[in-house]
Amino acid sequence: MKIWVNGALRTADEARVSVFDHGLTVGDGVFETLKAVHGRPFALTRHLERLARSARGLGLPEPDLDEVRAACAAVLDASPMPLGRLRVTYTGGLSPLGSDRGADGPTLVVALGDAHPAPPSTAAITVPWVRNERGALSGLKTTSYGENVVALARAHERDASEALFANTVGQLCEGTGSNVFVVVDGELHTPPLASGCLAGITRALVVEWTGARETDLPMDVLDRADEVFLTSSLRDVQGVHRVDGRDLAQAPGPVTAKALQIFQERSAADPDPA
Numbered sequence: 001m002k003i004w005v006n007g008a009l010r011t012a013d014e015a016r017v018s019v020f021d022h023g024l025t026v027g028d029g030v031f032e033t034l035k036a037v038h039g040r041p042f043a044l045t046r047h048l049e050r051l052a053r054s055a056r057g058l059g060l061p062e063p064d065l066d067e068v069r070a071a072c073a074a075v076l077d078a079s080p081m082p083l084g085r086l087r088v089t090y091t092g093g094l095s096p097l098g099s100d101r102g103a104d105g106p107t108l109v110v111a112l113g114d115a116h117p118a119p120p121s122t123a124a125i126t127v128p129w130v131r132n133e134r135g136a137l138s139g140l141k142t143t144s145y146g147e148n149v150v151a152l153a154r155a156h157e158r159d160a161s162e163a164l165f166a167n168t169v170g171q172l173c174e175g176t177g178s179n180v181f182v183v184v185d186g187e188l189h190t191p192p193l194a195s196g197c198l199a200g201i202t203r204a205l206v207v208e209w210t211g212a213r214e215t216d217l218p219m220d221v222l223d224r225a226d227e228v229f230l231t232s233s234l235r236d237v238q239g240v241h242r243v244d245g246r247d248l249a250q251a252p253g254p255v256t257a258k259a260l261q262i263f264q265e266r267s268a269a270d271p272d273p274a
Contacts (some may be wrong), residue, residue, distance in 0.1 A: 001112070003075065003112075004109065007108075013113075022102070023143050023229060025094075025095070027143050027146070028058075030060065030267065031051075031089045031143055034087075034235075036115075041076065041231075041271075042233070043273050044272055047233075054141045060090065060092060063108070069172075071110040074110075074112045076112065078272055079112050081112070082242055084114060085115040085214075089111075091143065106250060108156050119252075120214075121240060121241040121251040122162065122241070123162075124161070124180075124242070127151045127165060129146060129151060129163070131165045131197070132168055133169075134196075138196045139193060139197075151176050163175060163176050164180055164243075166266060168196075170218065172195070172217040172218065173196050174197035177229065178200070179197055179202070179232070180229075181230075182217065182222070183227035183256070186255070187210040188213065190203060190214060198210075202231040202235075202263070209263065219250065237259050239252030
């Protein structure tokens with residue numbers, strides 16, 4: 001396994017980042033997770049554009065996207081596998097202890113791990129904690145993931161693979177690492193970006209390719225939706241067969257199955273959709 005660290009491929013034993021890296025000490029970093037199929041990353045251009053947006057939102061120097069592309073290609077070429085999780089991490093770099101950034105410049109790490117196809121459906125729970133849609137990090141994909149770690153651990157305790165958050169005004173927002181869609185009266189809806197959810201790459205493609213509506217949704221929509229599904233880079237489109245104590249008998253349901261079919265066909269036809 002080879003990992004790209006600050007300009008070069010290194011073995012896993014040689015790949016090192018300083019204990020004073022700002023991404024480690026205060027979570028000052030952004031990242032992207034991409035699906036890679038037989039060495040080819042899916043939607044790389046969209047992911048790199050979001051990486052740059054997140055970096056700008058956090059006040060990090062603009063990443064060199066040509067370098068990131070080259071790093072992704074080098075890592076994928078060095079470790080062939082049928083299905084992989086490609087992780088790009090870009091941090092504030094070597095810094096003094098505390099919130100101030102240092103002057104040495106950012107850290108770039110690109111790594112690859114095995115991935116497995118997601119099952120057709122899964123269980124999810126809701127959690128009492130909320131996303132702050134007005135926070136400084138709202139909508140950014142940052143390495144400050146502590147809230148997600150806590151919520152996902154709660155989900156695993158309850159035999160679920162995802163936890164769903166409301167925002168501060170009680171509207172449905174997102175999962176720890178996914179976006180959420182619901183079917184109500186035959187229509188497909190997902191929370192708008194103003195809810196504070198991440199601008200997921202798979203989410204955006206599903207909205208574009210299926211005509212799903214971006215709608216402010218109360219949390220209790222999960223109690224009455226005909227279908228619920230999750231989207232993410234590794235889940236693609238995944239039905240939900242249980243939310244908290246509510247079973248959804250047909251999962252994936254017909255609208256979910258159609259969305260998955262469209263996504264699979266369109267993504268296979270164009271691995272880097274504009």
